[in-house]
Amino acid sequence: MIVDGEHTFPGPRQTVWDLLQDPEVLAKAMPGARKLTLTGDGTYAGVIRIGVGPVTAAEWTLNVALRDRVPPESYTMQVDSKGALGFTRGNATVNLDEVEGGTRMRYHADLSVGGKVAGVGQRLLDQVAKMLTKQGLDALNKELESRLRDGGGPGDQAR
Amino acid sequence: MAQPVEISLSVNGVRQGGAVEPRLLLSDFLRHELGLTGTHVGCEHGVCGACTVLMDGEAVRSCLVFAVQADGAEVVTVEGLDSGGELHPLQEAFRDAHGLQCGFCTPGILMSMIPFLRDNPRPDEPQIREALSGNLCRCTGYQNIVESVRLAAERMGGGPSPGGA
Amino acid sequence: MSRTYVGTSPVRNEDRRLLTGQALFVDDVQLPGMLHAAFVRSDHAHALIRGIDASAALAREGVVAVITAEDLGDYWQPGPLLVPPPPIDGIVFNQASQVPLAKDRVRHVGEPVVMVIAESRYLAEDALTDVFVDYEPLDPVVDLEAALAEDAPVIHPQLGTNLAAHVVQRHGDYEAAKTDAHLVINRRFHYDRGAAAAMENRCVAARWDPRAEELTIWDTTQAPIPIRNGLARMLGLLESRVRVVAPFVGGGFGPKIMMFYPEEVLVPWAALRLGRPVKWTEDRQENFFATTQERSQIHDAEIAFSADGKILGIRDFFFHDTGAYDPYGLTIPINSQCTLLGPYDVPAYHSEFRAVFTNRTTVTPVRGAGRQHGVFVMERLLDIAARELGLDPSEIRRRNYLRKDEFPHTFQILFQDFAPLYYDSGNYAPALEAALDIVGRDTFRAEQARARAEGRFIGLGVVSYVEGTGIGPYEGARVTIEPSGQVRVATGLGTQGQGHYTAFAQIVAEVLDVDVDRVHVVTGDTREFGWGTGTFASRGAVVAGSACHEAAVAVRKKVIETGARVLGVPADEVELEDGAVRVRGDHARSMGLGQLAGHANPLRGAVVPGTEPGLEATAYFGPDHGSTASGVHAMVVEVDAETAMVKILRYIVVHDCGKLINPVIVAGQVQGGVAHGIGNAFYEQLVYDEGGQLQNASFMDYLLPTALDVPSVEMAHRETTAPLNPLGLKGVGEAGCIPTGAAFAQAVEDALPHLALEIREIPLSPNRLFELLRDAGPADRAPAAELGGPTAAAAAD
Numbered sequence A: 001m002i003v004d005g006e007h008t009f010p011g012p013r014q015t016v017w018d019l020l021q022d023p024e025v026l027a028k029a030m031p032g033a034r035k036l037t038l039t040g041d042g043t044y045a046g047v048i049r050i051g052v053g054p055v056t057a058a059e060w061t062l063n064v065a066l067r068d069r070v071p072p073e074s075y076t077m078q079v080d081s082k083g084a085l086g087f088t089r090g091n092a093t094v095n096l097d098e099v100e101g102g103t104r105m106r107y108h109a110d111l112s113v114g115g116k117v118a119g120v121g122q123r124l125l126d127q128v129a130k131m132l133t134k135q136g137l138d139a140l141n142k143e144l145e146s147r148l149r150d151g152g153g154p155g156d157q158a159r
Numbered sequence B: 001m002a003q004p005v006e007i008s009l010s011v012n013g014v015r016q017g018g019a020v021e022p023r024l025l026l027s028d029f030l031r032h033e034l035g036l037t038g039t040h041v042g043c044e045h046g047v048c049g050a051c052t053v054l055m056d057g058e059a060v061r062s063c064l065v066f067a068v069q070a071d072g073a074e075v076v077t078v079e080g081l082d083s084g085g086e087l088h089p090l091q092e093a094f095r096d097a098h099g100l101q102c103g104f105c106t107p108g109i110l111m112s113m114i115p116f117l118r119d120n121p122r123p124d125e126p127q128i129r130e131a132l133s134g135n136l137c138r139c140t141g142y143q144n145i146v147e148s149v150r151l152a153a154e155r156m157g158g159g160p161s162p163g164g165a
Numbered sequence C: 001m002s003r004t005y006v007g008t009s010p011v012r013n014e015d016r017r018l019l020t021g022q023a024l025f026v027d028d029v030q031l032p033g034m035l036h037a038a039f040v041r042s043d044h045a046h047a048l049i050r051g052i053d054a055s056a057a058l059a060r061e062g063v064v065a066v067i068t069a070e071d072l073g074d075y076w077q078p079g080p081l082l083v084p085p086p087p088i089d090g091i092v093f094n095q096a097s098q099v100p101l102a103k104d105r106v107r108h109v110g111e112p113v114v115m116v117i118a119e120s121r122y123l124a125e126d127a128l129t130d131v132f133v134d135y136e137p138l139d140p141v142v143d144l145e146a147a148l149a150e151d152a153p154v155i156h157p158q159l160g161t162n163l164a165a166h167v168v169q170r171h172g173d174y175e176a177a178k179t180d181a182h183l184v185i186n187r188r189f190h191y192d193r194g195a196a197a198a199m200e201n202r203c204v205a206a207r208w209d210p211r212a213e214e215l216t217i218w219d220t221t222q223a224p225i226p227i228r229n230g231l232a233r234m235l236g237l238l239e240s241r242v243r244v245v246a247p248f249v250g251g252g253f254g255p256k257i258m259m260f261y262p263e264e265v266l267v268p269w270a271a272l273r274l275g276r277p278v279k280w281t282e283d284r285q286e287n288f289f290a291t292t293q294e295r296s297q298i299h300d301a302e303i304a305f306s307a308d309g310k311i312l313g314i315r316d317f318f319f320h321d322t323g324a325y326d327p328y329g330l331t332i333p334i335n336s337q338c339t340l341l342g343p344y345d346v347p348a349y350h351s352e353f354r355a356v357f358t359n360r361t362t363v364t365p366v367r368g369a370g371r372q373h374g375v376f377v378m379e380r381l382l383d384i385a386a387r388e389l390g391l392d393p394s395e396i397r398r399r400n401y402l403r404k405d406e407f408p409h410t411f412q413i414l415f416q417d418f419a420p421l422y423y424d425s426g427n428y429a430p431a432l433e434a435a436l437d438i439v440g441r442d443t444f445r446a447e448q449a450r451a452r453a454e455g456r457f458i459g460l461g462v463v464s465y466v467e468g469t470g471i472g473p474y475e476g477a478r479v480t481i482e483p484s485g486q487v488r489v490a491t492g493l494g495t496q497g498q499g500h501y502t503a504f505a506q507i508v509a510e511v512l513d514v515d516v517d518r519v520h521v522v523t524g525d526t527r528e529f530g531w532g533t534g535t536f537a538s539r540g541a542v543v544a545g546s547a548c549h550e551a552a553v554a555v556r557k558k559v560i561e562t563g564a565r566v567l568g569v570p571a572d573e574v575e576l577e578d579g580a581v582r583v584r585g586d587h588a589r590s591m592g593l594g595q596l597a598g599h600a601n602p603l604r605g606a607v608v609p610g611t612e613p614g615l616e617a618t619a620y621f622g623p624d625h626g627s628t629a630s631g632v633h634a635m636v637v638e639v640d641a642e643t644a645m646v647k648i649l650r651y652i653v654v655h656d657c658g659k660l661i662n663p664v665i666v667a668g669q670v671q672g673g674v675a676h677g678i679g680n681a682f683y684e685q686l687v688y689d690e691g692g693q694l695q696n697a698s699f700m701d702y703l704l705p706t707a708l709d710v711p712s713v714e715m716a717h718r719e720t721t722a723p724l725n726p727l728g729l730k731g732v733g734e735a736g737c738i739p740t741g742a743a744f745a746q747a748v749e750d751a752l753p754h755l756a757l758e759i760r761e762i763p764l765s766p767n768r769l770f771e772l773l774r775d776a777g778p779a780d781r782a783p784a785a786e787l788g789g790p791t792a793a794a795a796a797d
């Protein structure tokens, strides 16, 4: 499954970069995230809860590793997630460019999805991926706005 | 786990009840709690129609209904169709027109056709096929099922359907 | 008057139970203290198992046991090879059959890894989510050709290759035949996977009764006796202590054969181990991943013709996808190889296949069992050639049929029953003419032209096939007249809707001259009858039906002998009529069969030495060769050239399955087969991605044909009786779905003569057909020829 697109954040590139490296922010932005913790340099582990169409919502363990980091321009993200209903694995690349009015993020993810969720949720996967992406970006936007308002401090009002 | 819920309903004219888990499907309640195994389960996702029963006179897929939702309802299953060993005319028509092979889909089809024929006593073939299109059968190719329904309509007093079979 | 039942259609004996909800299916078995099993299955097509943590599942309330491969000890064994490969010169066959639970490696999505047993099905499924399996994903093998590349990942490391088999069969000399050819055609054809999709999923229940020392297993199997024999051996029990019951089974279509599926092997083991009854019922999603499938093959075929359109020879190389394991041997590709020849005179044939392991669900026969691939390839080659030669598709077939005086006909290649491919009888050309008469030989092309003038695209497909049916080794039956005068028949077959309860009763009722509803047939219970093989390859009615006939004839002989003794007259003066024996010419001296049965089982006195008590006999039937059914299917379609939707306007079957026991049941088998064939041709395709993940594992996405999608079938029967069994029977179970794809392809092309459209793949979903139509250029070809008339030889028939 390919998920790609772009989004423009209304803020400076460095702030956006910082935001994207912050596990607490990511935990908030990731729809259904139960928890997400930094486990090493650029590696995170967590649990999310997501359902896809006829596949009832279930918990998925999530491991994310950020690699090839070129602050504040680009990084790749390795995703490895599994649960009782299947797995999702793959890589995403993220690029940040300074543009008129803010920072443009371009993302491209190539994910393989397996197990029950692939077999019975296929029709809906693209929709769900789009929806989750949108929810995530909206949450990041909000977080960014509040940071800019508060003078760019770390995301300390988590939950 | 959620607390069991007390339910009471009529099944084939007999009062039944008990405490059930909220997530228990009506199909499982009928088959496993009441032992009415004539209702079959072919997909558990609402497509095949094998699990069809009547709830307050209308055909429902019992795999899509929780037992608790049937609280207070009148349910009729395939076991409630014949009267004292005398086959219902619909059952008889299926036998006479070879409308079943393995018979797994049959209870669901019978229970779908009961309200259909009540509301459409003189159906033509396209109407019958349309009405059957929510029930899957892998054995028969539907031809004799269509014929069985037509025959039943004729015998049940609807008279020959417009335009024949 | 004596009763005639064979060839008539009484209502079915089994229907009352089925219509009132009283028929027992396996999932209806409910026993006190019963436990329920559920399975953790692989999410990966190909992966190593690094570890399994089941502790949380075991700790859950209501969970009784959590079983991994390690826990099975010596019981963990690969399943048996169900059908050994035939002794073909130079054959390569690499065996790798399925295992009860994956141990260190998973080989397809849905392969069972852990069995959880709990107090209820709901609890067992809850606990599945607690089991953690640590996988190390490996590159999956999905593409048939890539699977054989040097550097391809190997699915079964002990074999060192993904090649499951390599077989070459030939007769005549294709290369020599080709040198004289006027026309040579070479094409690649694809056939893809579909599901058997019986409405009833698989189910196994088992109970160990310590007092009777008997293990009873209820199993949705087509072959209870082989299952009993195999499980007794694996569990170390006497065969007589294991009873396998296949009660009513909700459709078989192949995958419910004696597979020794993991669940089938594990549930009885668990019932023995835990001392409590255990049941497992497959759900529809599991069925899509874990019940065997069929049909992916790729053929590179070449055919050579003389100038007058006679086949000189055929060469075919093909790849056959056997999936993750190959327990069923080579039945499918050998069927493809043999059935390709069809009803035609093919002087030279070179056929070579490679069976390939892939990381997809295991492949075993599904209704048709490889035959439709062969028919598709052959019929498409003929269609393409007809176009090149300017012949009507029916005319090229007419020119190549085996003639009526060419039977029996033997080819020098081996069939799935290990004997040279043998056509016992047949008469092909008249079936084609009969089909064309029903279509409207003189009117169809004019109608087609009229429709086209109105902007509607109508097309006709007419194809032929033969089907080897009714193969050995044998079946048996026991016929008993009870003191009530009612008759009991027991056979070892399983039955899945084919009407055996009625068809066998008809055969026996006719021989014993009793009412058919007084004949009670039991099938599928090893305690009732313990010898036999099973229902597959369109053999049930032929082989077991013949055994029933032989047993009934033997009982009739006993009836006459006992009657002679009791009535005090010589045997040749005794006649059996209307359920009684009587003295010829003196009908007052008679005795009903029930009373006679009492005399045959005396309470005092002595049974005459050398005789047996009772009016009972057991007989077996094993044909030397199968019997060859054949037929012609014609399909009229209307294609919407914009949307590529195809509507089937008419479907015509002219079928020769020898003598018909029950014409209504036979028609039903054909109608059902046609629907299955239409599904396979147009709606049904199991779509796998390149990672080996099935994309459409539900009835929401995998579309079975509904009552709106299949037409009524117009049928005509021809009866060329089979010489090799007493009733002249041929099998019918699979015929309906064998030529459907080929007929569909020809009809769609015929509807769109203005397009250079050549269909070389099945299934052909609306989407795929849309792409083909979009990409097809304009045709340069002559308008369709007239359908033409029969040759003198066929007309004379």
Ligand code: FES
Pocket: B040, B041, B042, B043, B044, B045, B046, B047, B048, B049, B050, B051, B052, B061, B062, B063, B064
């Ligand atoms: S089981 Fe309910 S619709 Fe299939």
Ligand code: FES
Pocket: B100, B101, B102, B103, B104, B105, B106, B136, B137, B138, B139, B140, C199, C250, C251, C497
């Ligand atoms: S009769 Fe077998 S599924 Fe309908």
